Amino acid sequence: MTTVRVRLPDGTAHVGRVVDLRDVERSGDAATVRRSIRSGFPLEPDVPRVYCPAPTRCHRFADLLSREMSFDRYGALATLARTRGHTASEERTLAHVRDELAETAAPAPEDLTTARRRAAEAGAETERLRERAATIRGRLEATRDAGADAEAVERELEETMRRLSEVATERVAARQRLDVQETQARAARDSRERRMRLEDRIANLRRTIRRSLAETVYEEFGGAVTALPDAFDADAGDEPGGYDGEPVAAALAFARVAPLRAPVVVEATVAERFENAATLARYLRGPLVVC
Known part of the structure; x- marks a missing residue:
């Protein structure tokens, strides 16, 4: 005793x-x-x-x-x-689902704010420069029609077109970066949803196992x-x-x-x-x- x-x-x-x-x-x-x-x-x-x-x-x-x-x-x-010494038939399934959860990578937090802002800024700057280039072309034609010296306007148009080319390239790169990050974000959401489904299933299996064992x-x-x-x-x-x-x-x-x-x-x-x-x-x- x-x-x-x-x-x-x-x-x-x-x-x-x-x-x-x-x-x-x-x-x-x-x-x-x-x-x-x-x-x-x-x-x-x-x-x-x-x-x-x-x-x-x-x-x-x-x-x-x-x-x-x-x-x-x-x-x-x-x-x-x-x-x-009692066991539950669902325990093997629970072990399998836990393995699945362990193999499902936890998604890294994603923030698309910066990428979206940069893509939007590059797009807005591209449109601004296109409008500026169109305006300068109009001035250049008017200057030539008037028989005046157009050298300064030509240089301004050349500089604007050079800058437009740079910004257009930046716009494409920003859009590509955003596309990549959006794809990664979708994959992260899919992974997070899969983990949530697996975690819910684990919780349900654990409750079922506890109930089954308690009944014995x-x-x-x-x-x-x-x-x-x-x-x-x-x-x-x-x-x-x-x-x-x-x-x-x-x-x-x-x-x-x-x-x-x-x-x-x-x-x-x-x-x-x-x-x-x-x-x-x-x-x-x-x-x-x-x-």
């Missing part, structure tokens, strides 16, 4: 399968005792030290039993089922719920989704059937629903500390 040894900061020790600290000074609150069980010996000198076997994977679901607690019923029962041990869990004192007024129903009752009642039932090895910590308000601490210990079938 597993016993627990709790050493208090004042040096006194409490040993037994059931350690009741409700009327003991400087025994620490329930959360502190739980932390000591979880981490072994705490570093702080002024908190209790609990000497006990190491907790199992199931222990974390019911390590502190309180009226205000939450309880991951599917997660706890699925973990219990795995300790019993639910009859045993239901029996533990039925064995609770009437004060808890809980009903397991016929399947994991049919449970009706407080989270602490489900956690107590889970602690009764799961291999925890380490003691559970029970707050006084929960322990008081049992006839006494010994009755609570018989129900849990394992060591406990009442705070």
